[in-house]
Structure formats: C-alpha cells, structure tokens
Amino acid sequence: MDSVRSQISRRSRWSGTGVLTGILLLLSIPPAMPSAADSVPKRGSAYMGMGVLAHDGADATAVPAESVPRVTQTEGVDVSSHQLNVSWSTLWNSGVKWAYTKATEGTSYTNPYFTQQYNGSYDKGMIRGAYHFATPDGSGGAAQADYFVDHGGGWSKDGKTLPGVLDIEWNPYGDSCYGKSKSAMVSWIRDFLNRYKTRTGRDAVIYTATSWWTECTGNYAGFGATNPLWIARYASAVGTLPSGWSTYTMWQYTSSGPTVGDHDRFNGATDRLKALATG
Template structure:
C-alpha cells in the first residue's frame, strides 16, 4: 500500500499537490538567491536597509512569475532575466496631500485687471479766476462764482512776519462757493531762510488734498523796498527757491506753483530751467500774449491785469486765466 500523502516513489518531499510547481520554487531560491545578494551588495548601506523589504517583495514577485510559468509543458524561465524584470521599489518622498477641491477652489479666479494710468484730461478753453489778499476786504464769493470765476489764489503769508488776517474767511468762502482755491506766499529771500518761511507758510495755508485745492504757490518778485534780488546772487536765489520748494514737496507731496514775471526770472534766477517741471503762474500785463521766460516750456496761469472788476468784490482785483481748461484745472487740484 502506498502511504497517504506520498507519491509513488514513497518520498514525502516529492509529494506535489501543485502540479509540479513546488520544485520550481525551490530551484528559484537556490539559483536566484546569489543574484539577489549581489543586488543588495551593490546598493549603498542606507539604501540597502531602506530597500530590504522592497527586495523581498521583488523576490516574491519573481517567485510568483516562476511558479506561474512552471506549469507542465512550459520551459523554465531564466531566473536572472526574471529578477531584472521584477520591480525593486526605491524609497521616495511621500507625495504631498492634494488640497481638497471645493466649488470655490475649482472655479478659476478671474484675472486681475491691468493697472492703467488715468488718461490725461482733454484741454479746453481758458478758465477765468482771480487772486486776492487782505486788501480786497470782505468778499461775496457767491457773486464771484456767478460772475464766471472758477478759481482763486489767496495770500496766506508774506516773509517771516505777516499773515493775511482774512486768509481763513477768504479761503474757506471761495471753496464753499464752489471755486477751486490755492494759497500763496510772498517770498522775501533776504530776510530769513527758505525753511523758516516755507514752514510758516504751510502751517498757515493748511493744505488739504480734498480735490478743491491747488498746489501751494511761491510768489517770487523783486524786493518791494529796495528793488533787485534781495542782495542775493543768482546762485543764492536758485538755492533759496530750491530749498523752499523741497519743503513744500515734503509736506504736501506737490510741486509748488511758481509765480514770477519774465524780467525777474531773467535777472534774479538767471533764466534757469531747474524749475521747468513746476507749473508757472506768469505775471504779464497789457499784452495780447505773454512772453514765456527761458526755463519754462509755457505758462499755466496768466495774471493779465491788476485792475479787474468782479461782482462781489468792491476793490480792483487781479484777473487770471488757466490755459488748459476746466477739466485739467480740476485734475491739478487733486
């Protein structure tokens, strides 16, 4: 009798319940083990430890391949080729977790609009305005506005000691009536520093970027007492003016408007073009068209008479034009 669980040879180890696949597995272990050892030896020590499990997995995969191919009627695969084909996983950085997709995140965000500079306001017909001081007394600004005046300059300070006592009422009254208003300082360069006069002027003027205020004005004229350039050289006058304007820029963010006449600019400022980027308020009377001083490309404001008559003001008044039209005047007042 043949013992149970043995084959006809009587050798229990030769009992094959897998159609002859167990012997193939043993042969793979015997023939493939040296090759797998070589593979592990070729890896760096750090990778060898990290991939030990991977190699084992690869070996199992190869065994499965060999067993699958070891059925009767098929030739044994080459163990070396099978090992090379089996994947040997390498340690890698785990993939980052993807952010959950929500309806908000799945919708493409609209592109941000390109920042575009505001187009320049179109030029228009000249705009009429006035300038006033304490000499003009009380003013009915509603009548000034009804008379077609769109802007005014108001004297704030003179030199280092004089302040227009009517500045507040004239300046506020003009704005309340709808006029665009600006303050001016009568400069006296020979009497004190540019910093001192600029600080005093700006403290009085109380410039506000409210859309109704013109940049501060530096009024440059000959010395009303002695004539000439206050005893200063051209270079000294230029430096004084530069320092005053830098203080205005520092405190208001605006370049000062420069008031001057052609002869003063030539004799006291040497026809410099150092202030050509500033708006020019040009004083020139009894002419059809003013002569622009060297150093400026054109005039912006033109004071064309000191003997004007305006409704709401009992005295003669300086009359002015702004050359570029109302839209650009409003742009200047921003």
C-alpha cells in the first residue's frame, strides 16, 4: 500500500488525472474490520440479568401488573460494581426492603464496591444477600462456590442475611452455554450447590431465565425441590417457569427501575422474606 501512495504522490505532481486516480485507488482499499474482541466485555464486568434484554427482550412497560397486591410482593434490588456507591437511603424511602449485591465472579474477581453495597443495605435496615456470577468454562462448580463463600457469599442466622445466589445465565464473553453440554452444565450447577450447602448449611437460590435454562440444561427439573428460584423476565408477568418449579421466590422484572436499574419482587410479604433469611 505504501508503494501505491508513492506512485500517487509522484503522479499528482504532474496532472490532475493522477490525483483522481489516486483517490479511486484509495477508495478501493477495504477498511480494516473490527476485531471480535472489541465487542467482548472485560472479565469480571458481568452482572445479574446482563443477557436478558438481548436474548429475551422486554415488554414496553416492564412493570409488574398491579393486580398483584404489593402487600404480598416485597420490593428489592440487585446491584454490582456498575452502580458504584449506592444511595440506600433513597431506595429505602422508596419502599425497597431487600437487596442482593454481586460478590464474586469465577475464581478471580471480587466486587470493589461490595462493602459499601452489602453493608450499606444492611445498615439501612434491609434484608440483604450476596450473589455469584457463574463462569462454568473457567473452573469447577465446587471451586467457584468456595471462592464465593470465602469472599462475601457466606450466611449467618441473624435474620437479615439471605442465602447466597448462583447467577447462572448467558455467557457475556462467548458461547451462551459456556461450551458445555446440557448434562455437563447440570453437573456443574450441582457441584456448586452441593459445595455451597456443605459450607453454609443453606440451599443457594438459583437465578436464571427460562429460555437459558431450557437451552443450556435441557430444562432440567431436579433442583426445584430444594433451591429457591429467582426468575428473570422483564415483563408484566413471569411467564413460564423452568421445569421443577411451580412458583418463584424472587422475580427480576426490570432493568430500568428508579435509583437502581434492576428491580425485583419477593413473592411474599416481609415476614416470609425474614423466614427465608433465617432458614
């Protein structure tokens, strides 16, 4: 290409035709294509519901139907480093009574805002918990459960700490199912849940979307009897649940709520929320 420009330069000294020829030659050279890596987010930047809009979409309003009385649906939020320092007073005054904070991802990432977010919600009076963003292509389920518990994902029977959450959803860094077969994914999830139960004495909550669960686990029904379900669906109703669950415990219903984008409903009044916290 340098030689072409050199020829153009020499010709353009003598005639306007040379200039025109040079322009045409340059226009014929295709632009450099962007690298696939340019669109892949940085490791550790994932958050709960990151793939929901792209894969499942959302209703125009994405607000739960008000036919469901608020007295039986307790408002909550989930946060990660994307929210930075959270105004817990604002959320509390708006009716938010519980919160989950991202603690970890894989076996190398911890949320740098975890302390402000996790302790801040607790200090304001909310019932709080921590979640782990799973990356099954990086390490085993048991190893990630250990990392989660060791970095904020533990549980204590203080009445204000909810059991940990396994956030298992679309892979933001590559293949949706992390390159795993359906049976291998189920095994990975089981390893995580078993280790978490061994370490804390509690059954972890599973956060997922029905479409991902169907695609990547074959709509496996084996966890519904033991692990509470946190369903992701940005709509006026939760829709079809994954196999094994006849009801949901929590519902992430929007990513564009007030103060903090991700808003959720606990499927019960605050006394049932406290019961989940105490076990």
